[in-house]
Amino acid sequence: MKDKGEEEGRMLNTEHRKTKTAICCENLCRIFGEVPAVCGAHLDVNPGTFFALLGPSGCGKTTVLRMIAGLEIPDGGEIKVGQRVVASHNRNVSPEKRKVGMVFQEYALFPHMTVAENVQYGLGRCDDKKMRSQEVLHLVGLEGVETRMPHELSGGQQQRVALARALAPKPDVLLLDEPFSNLDAALRNRVRTDVRHILRQTKVTTLFVTHDQEEALSLADEMAVMMNGKIIQTDTPQNLYRYPASHQVATFLGDANFLPGRGRGQEVECELGSFATQNSCSHEVEVMFRPEDLELIVDAQGPGEVVDIEYFGHDQLLHVQLDSGTRLKSRFVGSNGGLIPGSRVQVRVHEKVITYPSPYGCPINQKTEVRGQGAEIP
Numbered sequence: 001m002k003d004k005g006e007e008e009g010r011m012l013n014t015e016h017r018k019t020k021t022a023i024c025c026e027n028l029c030r031i032f033g034e035v036p037a038v039c040g041a042h043l044d045v046n047p048g049t050f051f052a053l054l055g056p057s058g059c060g061k062t063t064v065l066r067m068i069a070g071l072e073i074p075d076g077g078e079i080k081v082g083q084r085v086v087a088s089h090n091r092n093v094s095p096e097k098r099k100v101g102m103v104f105q106e107y108a109l110f111p112h113m114t115v116a117e118n119v120q121y122g123l124g125r126c127d128d129k130k131m132r133s134q135e136v137l138h139l140v141g142l143e144g145v146e147t148r149m150p151h152e153l154s155g156g157q158q159q160r161v162a163l164a165r166a167l168a169p170k171p172d173v174l175l176l177d178e179p180f181s182n183l184d185a186a187l188r189n190r191v192r193t194d195v196r197h198i199l200r201q202t203k204v205t206t207l208f209v210t211h212d213q214e215e216a217l218s219l220a221d222e223m224a225v226m227m228n229g230k231i232i233q234t235d236t237p238q239n240l241y242r243y244p245a246s247h248q249v250a251t252f253l254g255d256a257n258f259l260p261g262r263g264r265g266q267e268v269e270c271e272l273g274s275f276a277t278q279n280s281c282s283h284e285v286e287v288m289f290r291p292e293d294l295e296l297i298v299d300a301q302g303p304g305e306v307v308d309i310e311y312f313g314h315d316q317l318l319h320v321q322l323d324s325g326t327r328l329k330s331r332f333v334g335s336n337g338g339l340i341p342g343s344r345v346q347v348r349v350h351e352k353v354i355t356y357p358s359p360y361g362c363p364i365n366q367k368t369e370v371r372g373q374g375a376e377i378p
C-alpha cells in the first residue's frame with residue numbers, strides 16, 4: 001500500500017506540472033476524410049521554453065499547430081493554453097480570443113499595407129498602436145522601415161515583420177510554422193539565431209514546427225518528435241539524441257549504427273564485444289551506437305577495414321566494413337590518426353550502448369519521457 005505522504009507528494013507533483021504548463025494537448029485527434037493527420041497526440045510545453053515539434057513531412061505537425069491556434073477544430077482531445085481550455089468536445093474558443101500569436105511559413109504579410117500597418121493590424125482599438133508597433137519593431141531590430149511596403153524588404157526582414165506582428169498583441173504563446181524554411185541557407189543560420197535571441201528577451205513561450213533535425217537540436221530548450229500523427233518522445237535535445245526511444249527516432253535524429261545482439265540485463269553481447277547498456281534488456285536485441293562513440297584504432301589484425309572517408313572540414317565520417325560484412329560509421333573530429341581506405345582497424349566503443357527489442361521497438365528505462373508508451377524519467 002502507498003504511504004499517504006507519498007500519495008500527496010505525487011498529487012502535488014501532478015498539480016505542479018499542470019500549473020506549469022503553457023500549452024497542454026491531451027489525446028488530440030484530427031482526421032481529414034480518410035487521412036488520420038493527428039491521432040491521439042500528447043504535448044506539454046513549459047512556460048518560457050523555446051520548444052520544437054520535429055517530425056518528417058506529413059506527420060501532422062502543422063495540423064497540431066493550427067489546432068492550438070484555433071484555425072482547425074480537433075475531432076477529439078483537449079487543448080489548454082495556460083490554465084484555460086481552448087478546445088475540447090464541448091468548447092472551441094475563437095482564434096482571436098486564445099492569446100496565441102502565429103507566424104506562418106510564408107509570413108502572410110498584407111502586401112498592400114506598410115510595415116507599421118501590418119504590425120498594428122492585430123492590435124485592438126484602445127491600444128496605443130503606434131507606440132506598441134515602434135516597441136516591437138525596435139525589439140526585432142527594424143526601426144526606420146515603418147513606411148516601407150513588404151515587397152521592399154528582404155526575406156529576413158519580412159520574417160521579422162511577421163514576428164513583430166505576432167508579438168504586438170502580447171500573446172501568451174507564440175507558434176511558428178517552419179519559420180526559417182523560406183530563407184536561403186546563408187541567411188537561415190543568422191535569422192534563426194536572431195529570432196531565438198529576440199524571443200528569449202520577450203520570455204514568450206514558443207512552439208515551433210520543423211522537419212530539420214539540426215534546427216530543432218540546435219535551437220530548442222525542449223523538443224518532441226512526432227511520427228504518423230503521434231508524439232513519440234519528448235525531452236531536451238541532448239537526452240533525445242542520447243536516448244532515442246526507438247530505432248526510428250535514433251535514425252531520424254542523426255546517424256546511427258545497429259548491430260544484432262543478445263541482452264543479459266545491463267549488458268549486451270554483439271559482434272564488437274560485450275558492452276554495458278543504458279537500458280536493461282534480454283534475448284535478441286538491436287544494439288545502437290552513435291558514430292562519434294566508435295573509436296577506430298589501427299591494427300593489422302583488427303576485425304574491420306576502412307572502406308571510405310567522407311570529409312566535412314570540422315569532422316569526418318569513416319566507413320568501416322567488418323569481416324562479417326557489417327558496415328559501420330565512425331565520426332572523428334579533427335585528425336583521424338592517419339587512417340586511409342584499406343587500413344585495418346579495431347573498433348572501440350566509448351559510451352554505454354542502447355538496445356531495442358529486435359527487430360524494432362522501444363527501450364524502456366531511459367532517462368526520458370516517452371508519452372503514451374509507459375516510460376517515465378526515473
Ligand code: ATP
Nearest residue numbers: 032035037055056057058059060061062063064211
Ligand atoms: P510538412 O512538414 O510537409 O508541412 P506536416 O507534418 O506539417 O507536414 P500536416 O500538414 O499537418 O503535416 O499534414 C498531415 C497530413 O494531413 C498529411 O497527410 C496531409 O496531406 C494531410 N492534410 C493536412 N491538411 C489537410 C486538409 N486540409 N485536407 C486533407 N488533408 C490534409
